[in-house]
Amino acid sequence: MSGHIVNTPQNQCAYNTSKAGVLHLTRSLAAEWAPKNIMVNSISPGYTKTDLVDKLLITPEGKTILPKWLERVPMGRMATTEDLQGGVVYLASPSSDYMTGADLSIDGGYCCW
Numbered sequence: 041m042s043g044h045i046v047n048t049p050q051n052q053c054a055y056n057t058s059k060a061g062v063l064h065l066t067r068s069l070a071a072e073w074a075p076k077n078i079m080v081n082s083i084s085p086g087y088t089k090t091d092l093v094d095k096l097l098i099t100p101e102g103k104t105i106l107p108k109w110l111e112r113v114p115m116g117r118m119a120t121t122e123d124l125q126g127g128v129v130y131l132a133s134p135s136s137d138y139m140t141g142a143d144l145s146i147d148g149g150y151c152c153w
Contacts, residue, residue: 041084041147049108059084063143070141079140083127086147088119114149 042052043059062082070080087093087109096102110116127144130136145151 041086041145041150043084043143044145044151048112050105066143067141074140079136081131081136081139081141082143083124083131084143084145084147085124086113086119086145086150088121088124090121093118112150112153113147114152117148119146119148 041047042056043061043063046056063084066080066082073080097106109118124146127146131139131144
């Protein structure tokens, strides 16, 4: 989601810029490779519970940041890696054969605001 919005409260302009670049790369490659019947799409996950995030959340900073993250997620929780599986399966299946240059936001509604 960091390619679509500016995360708060943490400052991470380099990270957000790189994610926005991934979105544009997705669209550019989709346009260039479509004549070869190659589809290019992306997934933008919201805050996701991973080992790296777990390490952050046990720190004093992490303990103050988690409630701020969750108050901006309409579903009220972080994603698990399993929450992303449906999007991955869809993009890998024939059901998405006419989809290219698109991004799936799987963010618990974060970008709704």
